[in-house]
Amino acid sequence: MTLNILVAPTGFKECISARAAAAAIRAGVKRALPESHVVTMPLVDGGEGFTDALVEITDGVRHFCRVADPLGRSVTATIGMLGSCVQRTAVIEIAAAAGLHLLRPEERNMMRASSAGVGHLIRTALNIGAERIIIGCGDSGVNDGGAGLAKALGVRFLDRQGQDLGTSIEDLLHLDRIDLTALHSRVKKTRIDVAVNWQNMLLGPRGVTRTYGPQKGATPDQIELLEFALSNYARCIHEATGLDVTLQSGAGASGGIGATLAGLCGATLHPRLDIVTRYIDLDAQLLDADLVITAEGSLDWQTPFGKIPAEIGRRAKALGIPVIVLAGSASDGADVNHAHGITAYHSIAQGPCSREESMENAEALLEASAEQVMRTFAAGLRVGRSRIMEKRSSHLVAPRLAPLTPA
16 A cells, blocks of 8 residues: 655754755655655745745745844845735745844843834835735744834834833833824735734733743843733733734734734734645645654644644644654653644654754754654554454454254
8 A cells, every 4th residue: 555645844943944854754754665655745834934935836926125133233034925816915924034043042132132124024015016915923033022013114102201212122111102103004004914823922921921032042030021011012002002912812923023913003813824724735635645744843842832733733633644743852741742633753863962963964864763753654554454454364264154953
């Protein structure tokens, strides 16, 4: 029997793209099972590679512009214009202007990092004629709630004396009122769809600051200040618009940028796979699959809260399809994913090695891990088939009848 295998990984943050991950896994599968039918479907979660993926899928075009990075330095970012769309549709990703990869580890300072460059991207997209904008949220290096983005689009931030403020965390702590009168005139007239991690809330124990602040360089004391600043910012958004972004699913996406896009820009937030699957028919491929292999940089207790392996797991579980995850690392709490459709997971690290070594050799490690996983899977299939055939054979033997007794 030829196995139909769907390879649908996401990229490993700051390491390997979804496309490269898919190619490596496919190569490993084919080494183990040359006769298998393998379909690769690289998936993007709104982070790095989101723009390029949708441009390639729709045969669109790319525009390049200079924007500010999280520390205000000039960087080149991409705006995609999708092909085959009734409306002139631009696609941008937060990571291009506010990505964590733009900052060296020693530069990560959430008290200073700004999302202003994302506002520059939106403004440029509007200026080149976008009638609709798709925004991918993920892999951000900011935690300003999108305040920098809003100011770049003309929003004013005022203190109690009516004086203009900046958008640093200290400014947000003193924010008293938001003035929307100078907001870019086309923002509210343009349809903006945002692909977010639907589980990312703005505030609270599982809010963006407490969940992702530490990996962006925030200290425990800074986390408390960031939380308070975003709480004050949310209050001002509520007073200015009537919208309570603290109750909005996805508002915590990309350091709280989801809150500004929904609250001040009139954008609609969507679970990110809902956006991606409008252009990639994941469900149709699942129907044909005997097995799904996906991949993620880190598998842990957070994975069920909107990350792609768990989203695939839920869809596949409903169809009775096993799902295997190849992870850069599998941390404490990763077992919770079994309840979300993940049949098994494997760390690609082989033997003692550093995180840096694993990242440097990610493609080779993925290929080798995929090969071994498939050899194990194939061995299980052979055992299962052998036992089935034994049972069938036993039923095919004619039962011995008792001799007839003369009447």
